[in-house]
Amino acid sequence: MILFFGPTGSGKSMQGQLMAARHGWRWISTGQLLRDISDPETMAILSEGKLVSDDYINRLVFRHIDKALNLDGLDHIILDGYPRRIEQAEELLKYGAKVSALVVLRVDSDEIYNRLHLRGRMEDSPEIIKKRIEQYNFETEPIIDFLKKNGVIVKVVDGIGTVGEVHDRIDVALSEAKLEREE
Numbered sequence: 001m002i003l004f005f006g007p008t009g010s011g012k013s014m015q016g017q018l019m020a021a022r023h024g025w026r027w028i029s030t031g032q033l034l035r036d037i038s039d040p041e042t043m044a045i046l047s048e049g050k051l052v053s054d055d056y057i058n059r060l061v062f063r064h065i066d067k068a069l070n071l072d073g074l075d076h077i078i079l080d081g082y083p084r085r086i087e088q089a090e091e092l093l094k095y096g097a098k099v100s101a102l103v104v105l106r107v108d109s110d111e112i113y114n115r116l117h118l119r120g121r122m123e124d125s126p127e128i129i130k131k132r133i134e135q136y137n138f139e140t141e142p143i144i145d146f147l148k149k150n151g152v153i154v155k156v157v158d159g160i161g162t163v164g165e166v167h168d169r170i171d172v173a174l175s176e177a178k179l180e181r182e183e
Helices: 013-021 030-037 040-047 056-074 088-092 108-121 128-148 163-178
Strands: 001-005 026-029 078-079 101-106 153-158
Touching: 001 013, 001 128, 013 026, 013 078, 013 101, 013 163, 026 030, 026 056, 030 056, 030 078, 040 101, 056 088, 056 163, 088 128, 101 128, 101 163, 108 128, 128 153, 153 163
Parallel strands: 001 078, 001 101, 026 078, 101 153
Antiparallel strands: none
16 A cells, blocks of 8 residues: 655645556545545535544545455555544554555645645635645644654655656656555
């Protein structure tokens, strides 16, 4: 399993999907899973820039990991946007997931605002974007440290450039980490 981290608007979902398609892996995005639920209560939480409860998101993610493992027989999963809190990272490892690497996309705030302005979702107001970036920065560093201490390879990748340029950087980083697809 490879984790993809990056603030809102960093391109982690696009890159996760491309990497999954390129290698025949499964892509699981917590953001997409939550948007697909269409639950008004969940949507209200997200529209305020808040996170759903750990218990709720853990059950949702683990159910989809189990489905990918059981239905597809895949052990190559790209998990996008999870864990977002240290407690979730602890639960992921307790769950028994073998996390091989973490890709962290670095994108500056100005670029994120520009990208999200173009995307135009309801949760992309300047106030919500600022709150989500601050929350991401505050919560991510401890998770990265925790995962490193538990043997996860961390690759920080420059997330600015064309989709293809960023994708190539991620592919090189994963190759350097010896995570190429097993044929």
